[in-house]
Amino acid sequence: DAKTTQPTSMDCAEGRAANLPCNHSTISGNEYVYWYRQIHSQGPQYIIHGLKNNETNEMASLIITEDRKSSTLILPHATLRDTAVYYCIVRLRRNFGNEKLTFGTGTRLTIIP
Amino acid sequence: GAVVSQHPSRVICKSGTSVKIECRSLDFQATTMFWYRQFPKQSLMLMATSNEGSKATYEQGVEKDKFLINHASLTLSTLTVTSAHPEDSSFYICSARAGRTSGEETQYFGPGTRLLVL
Numbered sequence: 001d002a003k004t005t006q007p008t009s010m011d012c013a014e015g016r017a018a019n020l021p022c023n024h025s026t027i028s029g030n031e032y033v034y035w036y037r038q039i040h041s042q043g044p045q046y047i048i049h050g051l052k053n054n055e056t057n058e059m060a061s062l063i064i065t066e067d068r069k070s071s072t073l074i075l076p077h078a079t080l081r082d083t084a085v086y087y088c089i090v091r092l093r094r095n096f097g098n099e100k101l102t103f104g105t106g107t108r109l110t111i112i113p
Numbered sequence: 114g115a116v117v118s119q120h121p122s123r124v125i126c127k128s129g130t131s132v133k134i135e136c137r138s139l140d141f142q143a144t145t146m147f148w149y150r151q152f153p154k155q156s157l158m159l160m161a162t163s164n165e166g167s168k169a170t171y172e173q174g175v176e177k178d179k180f181l182i183n184h185a186s187l188t189l190s191t192l193t194v195t196s197a198h199p200e201d202s203s204f205y206i207c208s209a210r211a212g213r214t215s216g217e218e219t220q221y222f223g224p225g226t227r228l229l230v231l
Contacts, residue, residue, distance in 0.1 A: 036222075043117075043206045043222035044157065087156075099210065099218055101147075103157040 004088045009108040018075040020107050022088030025069040031092050033064060034101070035073045037084040037109075044087065044103075047073065083111045115141045117209050119223035126197055127231055133193045134226045136207030142187035143209035147220065148180070151204040163190050197230040204228075 005023040012018040024033065032051050036044040048055055048062045050071070055062045061074040075082055087106040091099060116139040126132050136146055145164050149157040161177075163169040163184035171177045181193040190209075194201055204227050208220040 034219075038157075041204070041225070041227070043119075043208075043225045046219055046221060049219065099145075099220070100159055100162070101208075101220055102159070103149075105156055 004090055004104055006086070006088050006104065006107045008105065009110070011110050011112050012075075012078045013112050014080060015077055018078040018082065018109060018111070020073040020075075020086050020088075020109060021070065022073070023070045024088070024090045027068050027090050028092075031090045033062065033068075033071050034089045034091055035060070035062065035086065036089065036101075036103075037082075037086045038106070039081075039084045047086075078109075078111045080111050080113065082109065084109060115139075115209070115211055115219075115221040117143075117207065117221050117223040119205075119207055119226050121226060122224065123227040123229075125229045125231065128198050129196055131193055131195045132197055132228060133191055134205055134207075134228075136190045136192070136209065136223050138188045138209040138211070138221075141209075141211045143190075143211060144187065145210040146184055146190040147208045147210070148182060148190075148192050149206045149208070151206060151225075157206060160192075194228065197228070199230045202228055202230045 032049050034049040035047040038044045048060050050062045064071045085106040085108050089101050118137045120135045148160045151157045160175045161169045161171045163182045165184050165187050169182035184190040204225050206225040208222040210220050
């Protein structure tokens with residue numbers, strides 16, 4: 001699976017939009033971009049994923065550049081509960097296969113009151 | 114999203130004993146489950162992949178005789194840490210993948226089990 005690069009840490013003021021970047025310059029055409037987050041001492045929580053188009057759900061928006069070499073996760077109105085480590089993962093789409101998720105070090109997002 | 118549970122949430126055991134951790138998909142059938150391990154201040158590392166009704170596939174460096182995985186039903190996988198030692202103390206997390214068809218490939222994670230071996 002393609003490697004991703006994320007900033008080690010970021011701060012964001014409560015109530016503001018948190019924009020978390022991810023570089024995946026070696027992504028191939030059949031690889032998805034997934035975002036998970038892990039709040040301290042809990043299992044990772046699925047946030048969103050996409051292939052080419054921008055995606056939005058109740059948690060976040062995912063903006064993928066046209067060349068697909070980078071993406072940004074947007075939390076529109078950050079709250080203190082959004083403080084977590086955010087993982088950007090690129091994963092091959094395969095049916096019936098072993099779809100491994102390779103976790104990098106992620107971005108530690110701290111929401112400031 | 115789909116719900117995955119783990120039991121127990123934390124366990125303390127003596128060195129040399131075996132510990133079993135259960136992972137259940139509560140509202141969907143999981144054809145594939147994954148077991149991860151996470152040491153303090155580190156990222157998750159995949160240990161093994163288990164498919165219902167077949168043998169687990171272990172990642173390089175993970176001893177299959179030490180970490181026994183059973184996936185006997187579509188909603189339950191178990192990880193048994195045999196003859197546990199202090200270096201096995203870690204946060205063990207499972208995930209489950211729903212369905213066999215495309216579009217159901219998202220993995221959902223359990224809350225994790227913290228193991229402390231004395």
